[in-house]
Amino acid sequence: MSVSLTSRTTDHSSVELFSFSFFCDNCGKEWKSQPIPFELGGFTVIENEEARQLVWAQEHRTAFDRANLEAHFHFNHCSESGKWVCDECIDSRTGSCTVSINNQ
Ligand SMILES: [Zn+2]
Numbered sequence: 001m002s003v004s005l006t007s008r009t010t011d012h013s014s015v016e017l018f019s020f021s022f023f024c025d026n027c028g029k030e031w032k033s034q035p036i037p038f039e040l041g042g043f044t045v046i047e048n049e050e051a052r053q054l055v056w057a058q059e060h061r062t063a064f065d066r067a068n069l070e071a072h073f074h075f076n077h078c079s080e081s082g083k084w085v086c087d088e089c090i091d092s093r094t095g096s097c098t099v100s101i102n103n104q
Pocket residue numbers: 024025026027028029085086087088089
């Protein structure tokens with residue numbers, strides 16, 4: 001699994017769905033990824049529980065990487081603190097987050 005974009009994330013994944021939340025590093029505003037259904041690795045049914053869990057773990061990892069990648073479009077990178085913040089927490093003119101600006 002890749003390193004998550006924002007420092008705080010929540011995993012909502014269940015047996016049937018993969019979904020994750022990412023939170024703005026400054027204000028904690030939530031962005032929730034579109035749920036992705038567990039597709040059993042393309043099989044119709046997996047009888048073996050161990051195999052099912054392995055396939056689930058693999059799809060879970062892929063789903064997280066996808067959500068993590070998509071999160072780049074919902075958060076902005078602060079050039080000063082390196083944080084990933086929501087649209088309200090970034091100054092598009094300077095490219096710095098509001099916390100970095102206030103600390104100047
Ligand atoms: Zn924010």
